[in-house]
């Protein structure tokens with residue numbers, strides 16, 4: 001696979017989606033032992049803790065980061081499946097952060113989601129034709145049953161299936177075919193924006209490539225804008241124009257994709273890139289940070305990444321860094337980078353190799 005191709009030109013240069021100061025805090029009951037030691041009944045998980053990002057029309061922004069950093073929570077907030085604790089989400093200029101969750105509003109028709117597990121997201125008792133037609137019915141998009149039938153046939157063929165497949169049930173298909181059905185359903189309302197949460201991670205590698213190619217072709221043909229979520233940096237490299245790196249509910253780096261792979265800035269981004277398979281041991285030895293993701297209930301002070309960071313000093317332990325413009329469209333939240341002490345020559349020189357390794 002090659003890196004993401006040039007996108008088609010769009011007339012409107014305002015971002016389709018913009019998120020400002022987005023937070024989602026979950027209150028959870030404390031285990032008995034913690035109640036006895038610390039007092040209090042509840043503790044807070046700051047799943048998303050002040051997120052700012054924009055996605056230009058017709059482009060893809062991917063969120064990456066280790067498990068539990070808040071990627072899926074961001075996706076759910078944007079889709080209105082969960083209400084933010086604070087902050088705003090604007091879609092095509094309109095604030096949608098307080099729209100009632102799960103209700104079909106005009107703007108919701110324009111935003112759809114593709115999930116990781118195509119089997120769980122398809123009703124096993126429904127024929128594929130009804131699964132794909134349901135959003136058309138919800139939004140009253142077909143004038144008659146005949147028109148609906150023609151549209152479902154068209155969608156099935158568009159995603160690489162046969163119109164006869166509409167009469168079958170989900171269990172009669174392979175994983176890749178089921179994901180094609182999910183995609184047909186997602187695009188049935190003619191959305192402009194798709195949130196894709198790990199859409200290929202449950203699929204075999206060969207099938208993954210087919211689905212990613214379909215998604216990229218769809219983007220070009222339909223002018224779609226994507227928020228893409230994946231653990232797999234090779235997949236992210238293939239799909240993205242922009243990449244946002246999350247750590248414990250915050251963005252630590254947002255960058256054009258090629259820039260991120262060739263010249264990663266934040267120490268955590270460099271650590272993530274080092275996880276790309278097949279890097280030689282000599283480069284692994286140069287990793288500037290290590291260790292596990294801390295407990296999100298009690299995150300480290302200052303920069304959340306400081307306990308794992310070779311560049312951390314007192315300021316990093318004390319003061320939360322802000323996402324600052326670093327040049328070339330790159331924004332980084334790191335005191336060391338800001339103070340010009342972020343250079344680790346051995347790691348920086350490994351950047352080009354990372355980009356090469358990430359192409360699958």
Ligand SMILES: Nc1ncnc2c1ncn2[C@@H]1O[C@H](COP(=O)(O)OP(=O)(O)OP(=O)(O)O)[C@@H](O)[C@H]1O
Pocket residue numbers: 026028045046047065066067068069070071072073074296
């Ligand atoms: N409904 C909830 N109640 C309490 N905590 C939650 C809830 N949903 C998510 N969390 C917590 O919020 C944090 C972020 O979770 P989230 O699923 O968004 O992370 P993620 O980056 O998508 O992880 P993964 O890659 O494993 O899906 C985690 O600590 C998770 O346990």
